[in-house]
Amino acid sequence: MSKEIGKCLCGSIEVECDDLPKSAVACYCEDCQKASGGGPSFNIVITDEKIRIIRGVPSVYEIKAASGNLVKRLFCSNCGTAICSKLISRTVWKAGLFSHIKDIEVSTNVWSSTANKLLKVDIDKKTFEKGIN
Numbered sequence: 001m002s003k004e005i006g007k008c009l010c011g012s013i014e015v016e017c018d019d020l021p022k023s024a025v026a027c028y029c030e031d032c033q034k035a036s037g038g039g040p041s042f043n044i045v046i047t048d049e050k051i052r053i054i055r056g057v058p059s060v061y062e063i064k065a066a067s068g069n070l071v072k073r074l075f076c077s078n079c080g081t082a083i084c085s086k087l088i089s090r091t092v093w094k095a096g097l098f099s100h101i102k103d104i105e106v107s108t109n110v111w112s113s114t115a116n117k118l119l120k121v122d123i124d125k126k127t128f129e130k131g132i133n
């Protein structure tokens with residue numbers, strides 16, 4: 001179990017993860033397409049005790065998600081990098097924060113029903129047309 005430090009683009013926000021999972025959930029909802037610049041978001045799902053913000057204070061944008069639930073999207077107010085999304089049930093963290101992103105693979109796709117044509121959904125992975133709770 002090794003600690004990983006994740007950073008936003010400008011380095012104002014740092015995140016420490018005790019045990020970075022090797023898999024991510026790709027979310028193709030329309031909100032993530034907006035936030036990511038067109039593609040899905042790649043989310044690390046991990047229990048709250050294993051990950052924390054150790055530097056900086058992100059800005060928060062709250063929006064009603066495709067699920068109908070309110071989601072808090074945290075981002076760096078300086079460079080705009082997405083940090084994490086606080087859902088009702090859990091917080092999911094952006095894989096792109098971590099330099100170990102090259103070791104992370106998609107295990108699951110969600111909201112494939114709203115995917116666009118820029119990136120084909122890899123349906124060899126577990127794929128859900130909508131969100132999962």
Ligand SMILES: [Zn+2]
Nearest residue numbers: 008010076079
């Ligand atoms: Zn930043």
Ligand SMILES: [Zn+2]
Nearest residue numbers: 027028029032
């Ligand atoms: Zn999404």
